[in-house]
Amino acid sequence: MNAAQLPPVAPEVTATLVEGLSPRLRKRLDAAVTKLAARPTHRDGDTTTIEVDDETELRLHAPGGVVAKVEDITCGCLLAPACVHRAAAACAAPAADLAPEPAEQATPEAPGPASATAPAAFGPDAAHALGLNVAPASGPDAATGVAPxxxxxxxxxxxxxxxxxxxxxxxxxxxxxxxxxxxxxxxxxxxxxxxxxxxxxxxxxxxxxxxxxxxxxxxxxxxxxxxxxxxxxxxxxxxxxxxxxxxxxxxxxxxxxxxxxxxxxxxxxxGRVRRPYSPDGSLRLYGLFTEPVVTDSGHGGVRTWVAGADGRLFTVGDVAPGGVGRALGVADRAVRLGDSALTHRELGRAGLAVSGATVSPDGRLGAGKTVKAVTARGAAWTEPPLAALWETPPAEQAARALRSTSRYVDPDGTGSDLLFLDVELLGAVREPGGACLLAQCEGGVQVRLTVADDDPALAHRDNLALLAAAPGTRLRIIGRLIPATHPRLTLLACTHPTGEGTVDLGLDRLRRADLPDPSAPAHYAPPQPAGPGGPSPLYLLERRVEQTVPAGRAALGLLGDVTAETRRIRRGGLPTAAALLTALCASAAQRDRDLFGRLLPADTDGFAAYWLAAARYTAAVSESLCAAAWNAAEGDPVAMPPVPVHDAAG
The missing domain is CATH 1.20.120 (Four Helix Bundle (Hemerythrin (Met), subunit A))
Structure with missing residues (x-):
């Protein structure tokens, strides 16, 4: 059994079942979850059954696809309903999404205080890192607001x-x-x-x-x-x-x-529970590509991207519980928009004429009863109006995508994280996490292309491996920006290597016969530098921020002296990062004692405040370095807009 086989469970149901356990059973809960995951599971309509043992069955009833009540989870053991099995099943199942789409959206698309005192010993730069309400500093060492x-x-x-x-x-x-x-x-x-x-x-x-x-x-x-x-x-x-x-x-x-x-x-x-849709009149749309969508919560489907005559980007989605299997099946289902009979794959290469259109702030097209849509002629990527998407310089596209996806600016639902590039493939590049495809776009910028999803059922990984065997091939591509200290994208679609048509790299599978030289092995490009100025010492703070997540506060408390690391960070021109690293490790190690020498409870709020400051600071600087890397071949760094800094004193 895996979590995707179980129906989503409402958060309050899981919390209620766990809170109802005795202290003895709570200690056994994690082991029960692990044990239950190994048991066979089968589904019959709205009911999912787990065989706890040879004589006991556990049932999850999910009318409408979600377990919404405590009574919907039943167990046949002698201790039921006070047994640990019901709570274990709820903890093993995905958490139900609490943000339904409005009724106008025909198909729902699922997915994303403290009293601690802010440190005051770092000066104004640290105030920015903690989100204090002061004027933002300039330069790559300025900190910013919270990630939305x-x-x-x-x-x-x-x-x-x-x-x-x-x-x-x-x-x-x-x-x-x-x-x-x-x-x-x-x-x-x-x-x-x-x-x-x-x-x-x-x-x-x-x-x-x-x-x-x-x-x-x-x-x-x-x-x-x-x-x-x-x-x-x-x-x-x-x-x-x-x-x-x-x-x-x-x-x-x-x-x-x-x-x-x-x-x-x-x-x-x-925030807002429901996504608003506003009228947008009549639209002439041209298909770009279709991408599979698979979420951690067990949802699956596709999202088709289209462009308007004025260059605006829109999406038509169909995502629901079902995982990767549903994503592959939905691609060949009809788009639920007006009277069109096009499938999602077909829409990615055709066109639509829509009247009475409704659009959400992030570009999703509504499918209400008043929306009318009929099939129309599409356009090639080299024809207007789509060709204009590739005419914007890569650095400007990257700056726009960073503004759209920034982890520290409040989302407004506008903009897109897609980049449209003309590239020449250079071959594969070995990285610690595997291999990626290196390509060079106009202006001399070298960009690393990675897979959007590693699931072997999707075509991303196999297609990227085949393209690595075709160095020198020139392609027109669409990718999603990955903020990094070097230009990096997830590759979503490209023109066919033969020059005929386009390829949705998550759904369509290339063959070796499609390559210019079918017998050529994968070509590995020489190692490339990490960024325009080499590796940044910021990673010394980033790894401590990440180290906290798997191992907890105690892992940082055992580090001891970090003077050598802070000295190296200061030499790299990031004094705020050095101060944050010192304070973070000191907070992790701090444990006060009472008058009798007994350890007092750790200051979890204070440590969380330092950790949040460091996480937000590294995100802000990383995005500035990303913008500079994309603009390295054109001279001056990309000018980023002022970032609002919020009061985090609590």
Whole structure:
């Protein structure tokens, strides 16, 4: 059994079942989850059955696809309903998404406080790192506000609700945010290894309360953290520590801002449960490509990208519970938009004429009853209006994508993280995590192309391996920006190597006969530098931030003296990073004693505040270095817009 075989369970159901266990059974809960995962499972309609043993069955009833009530999980053992099996099943299943689409969207697309005192010994740079309300510093060492967007497994990008200019959070909202801060700080204290089912249930309970208090953004971040924790503890190969770092920073930073934000900032911090759709008249759309979507919560489907006559990008999605199998099947289903009979694959290469269109702020097309759509002629990537997408210089496209996907600017739902490039393939490049494809685009910028999803059922990995065997091939590509100290994209679509048509690299499979030289082996390009100025010493702080997540606060407390690392960071021109590293490690090691010499409880809130400052600071500097890397061949670094810095004093 794996989590994808079980129906999603509402967070409050999981929290209630765990809270109802006796202290003795709570200690056995993690072992019960592991044991239950090895048992056979089968589904019959809305009911999923797990064979606990030869004589006992556990049933999860999910009308509508979600287990919404405690009574929907039943067990046949002698200790039921007070047994550990029901809580273990809820903890093993995916957490249900709490942000449904409005009725106008025909198919839902699923996914992403404290009382601690801010450190005052670092000067103004550290105030920026902690989000204090001061004027932002300039240059790559300036720190910025909290990350709003979570990674794969993250909460949906949600638009803010309206707020009056002087409105502030209610006492109930501040209390809910405080509870989420405490739950997130507990995760940092314990690390992945110690954040078992009981810790996760505390997060789920706090997320449910925050949702009831109209704080969907921070509640969604909490669900993302739980999903990633479960993936990490289960040894999911798709799990990445950096994604959990981003999700935790979003959770802690947003929870802290609830108590201090007002007006428009409060609206952004609250978020919005439902994505609004507004009328957009008549649209002439041209298909670009279709990508498979597989989420950590067990959802699967596709997203088709289209462009308007004015160059605006739109998406038509179909994502629901089902995983990678559903993603492959939905690609050949008809698009649910008006009267069109096109499948998603066909729409990626054809066109639509839409009247009465409705569009969300992030470009999703609504499929309400008033929307009319008929099939129309498409356009090749080399024909107008699509050809204009490739005419913008790569550095400008990267700057736009960074503004759209920044981890520390409140999301407004606008912009796109896609880049449109003309490249020449240079071959594969070996990296610690595997191999990627190196290509050179106009202006001399060399970009690394990686797979969007490692799942072997999808075509990404095999297609990239074949393209590595065709150095010198010139292609027109579409990729998604990955913020890094060197130009990096996930490769989503490209023109066919033969020059005929296009390839959706997650769905269409290239053959060796499609290459210019079918017998050529994979070509490895010579090693490339990490960035325009070589590796940045910022990684010394980044690795300590990431090290906290799997091992907890105690891992940093055992490091001892970090003077050598801070000295190297200062020589690299990042004094704030050096100060944050010193303070972070000192906070991790600090344990006071009472008058009798007994250890007092650790200051989890204080450590979480330092960790959040370091995580936000490294994200801000990394994005500045990313912009500079894309612009390295054109001279001056890309000018980034002013970044709002928020009061995080709590």
């Amino acid at each position: 967007n979570a990674a794969p497994g993250r909460a949906p990008n949600i638009a803010p609700d309206a707020a009056t200019p002087h409105e502030t959070a209610s006492p109930d909202q501040r209390a809910a945010a405080d509870a989420l801060w405490s739950a997130g700080a507990a995760v940092l204290e314990a690390g992945v290894d110690g954040a078992g089912a009981v810790t996760q249930s505390a997060l789920l309970r706090a997320a449910h309360t925050a949702r009831l208090r109209h704080l969907p953004r921070v509640a969604g971040a909490a669900l993302s953290v739980v999903t990633l924790l479960r993936a990490a503890r289960a040894g999911d190969p798709s799990y990445r520590t950096a994604e959990l770092v981003t999700a935790l920073a979003e959770l802690l930073g947003t929870a802290r801002r609830v108590g201090t934000a007002s007006g428009a900032e409060l609206a952004a911090v609250r």
